[in-house]
Amino acid sequence: MTVDSITQRFKHLGPFLDERQKRLFAAAEAIAMGRGGITAASKACGISRVTVTAGCKELNTPSEHESDPSLGSRIRRTGGGRKKTIDTDPTLKGDLESLIEPTTRGDPESPLRWTAKSLRNLSDELNNMGHQTSHRMIAELLKGMGYSLQGNKKTKEGSNSPDRNEQFENIYRLIKNFQRTGDPVISVDTKKKELVGDFKNGGRELRPKGDPEEVRVHDFKIKELGKVSPYGVYDQTLNKGWVNVGIDHDTSAFAVESIRRWWNMMGKDSYPNAKRIFITADGGGSNGSRVRLWKVELQILANELNIQIHVSHFPPGTSKWNAIEHKLFSYISKNWRGKPLVSHEVIISLISATKTKGGLKVQCMLDENEYPTGIKVSDDEMQQINLRRKNFRGDWNYEIKPIKT
Secondary structure (H helix, E strand, C coil): CCHHHHHHHHHHHHHHCCHHHHHHHHHHHHHHHCCCHHHHHHHHHCCCHHHHHHHHHHHHCHHHCCCCCCCCCCCCCCCCCCCCHHHHCCCHHHHHHHHHHHHCECCCCCCCEECCCCHHHHHHHHHHCCCCCCHHHHHHHHHHCCECCCCCCCCCCCCCCCCHHHHHHHHHHHHHHHHHCCCCEEEEEECCCEECCCCCCCCCCCCCCCCCCCCCCCCCCCCCCCEEEEEEEEECCCCEEEEEEECCCCCHHHHHHHHHHHHHHHHHHHCCCCCEEEEEECCCHHHCCCCHHHHHHHHHHHHHHCCEEEEEECCCCCHHHCHHHHHHHHHHHHHCCCCCCCCHHHHHHHHHCCCCCCCCEEEEEEECCCCCCCCCCCHHHHHCCCEEECCCCCCCEEEECCCCC
């Protein structure tokens, strides 16, 4: 008789046995095995040695257990079984609350609260106070008390601009206006810079069990590969995306070159009769509302295409309302989650393969140009831009017309 044979028998019989019958089965196997039988049966059946020993006593003295009037049809006596620590230690819950309270976050009236202290630290502190606890016990207690571990949630936007809502309404009206006339409406922004190489990329993907893809422990830039700056252009009417993957600095020249490439590769075929382009952008970064070089480069582009360029910036702290963030970038992140971005080719392929059930299609290319930083734009150069600011928040809303030569 071996442990494996007991395990197999218990596996087949276990689902049909109640608590007492399982105990007696394990005890019978232990007695039949002889020396070491209690340990073997305990291991084979997943029942504690104490329980198996109790079962052996029942089998060895059946007369004492056959007709216990207090049991009736029950498996155990009323109130039988080990008492929960929370029932035998009346001060445990209060002491646990006192440890958590200084670091509790959120609305106290909410049915769900959370703590920043680890389960093991809480258990250690309670044990120092004279309680007998474990981290598993603390987890159960906290769950019953309405706590859970949670990450941060981005909801605070900082100080609101007094014209925040009006700008949202203004952008919405302009989008509808341009779409009615068949002119392109694009949302632009730079996605987070990414290290190129065998680095950890957040998320998981399906692989053979026990065979995770190995990556570097530390995120130190590989000099030969560097970083990439994906600049995106999202067509809000056609639900199409364009991503220009730069390997140099994220400057205004790079931002406008990305828009130029979108027009040449996608835009001019989709809008052959376009007379104007509407761009929605964040208020900061390489395409920020205060960046002079951004406007200079847009003037150059307007001259090249002979098209009016209208721009509206989102108010400070509201970048997540820019369509490209949740219509394009979020899906790119989902598509390459868990996949190390080991080369430029892999990055281009993963971005280009991004699609959604809603019909999103994405094109992508590598931009190997150099974009130096520190370029100054003088007041005289600004005066040369054919820029007209709108009546409402001209710093956020303006148009740049081609200069006829």
